Amino acid sequence: MDDDLLERLQREVVGWGPDAAIPQNLSDEWLKILVKDALHGLYKTGTLNGEGLRTGPAMLAFAISMAQARLNKQNEPKAASIYIQYRTALIEELLGRETGLYRRQYSLVDFYR
Numbered sequence: 001m002d003d004d005l006l007e008r009l010q011r012e013v014v015g016w017g018p019d020a021a022i023p024q025n026l027s028d029e030w031l032k033i034l035v036k037d038a039l040h041g042l043y044k045t046g047t048l049n050g051e052g053l054r055t056g057p058a059m060l061a062f063a064i065s066m067a068q069a070r071l072n073k074q075n076e077p078k079a080a081s082i083y084i085q086y087r088t089a090l091i092e093e094l095l096g097r098e099t100g101l102y103r104r105q106y107s108l109v110d111f112y113r
Contacts, residue, residue, distance in 0.1 A: 005033070023093035024105050035094045038087040082111050
């Protein structure tokens, strides 16, 4: 895990609160890094050309969202379910940006249904 990249993630995404980790709010750079990272976690292959964090950022992003939900007294969802939904949302957003065809926009509420 690249400590410099994790520090940047904290500074540029996580530090802005849970809404900053919603896929449509991510920069192109962070979206690509998180998608590569999530896919690596799914398939456990390759080295991602040295750019991957091995699911660290994705895990951090949805952990922040879970903490926010707890503070708002929403139901605490299962971590695996949120991770799968978050990974799907990241991939959909990347495909949307590359094709111009967006399936949907997400909010924090979508990860707690």
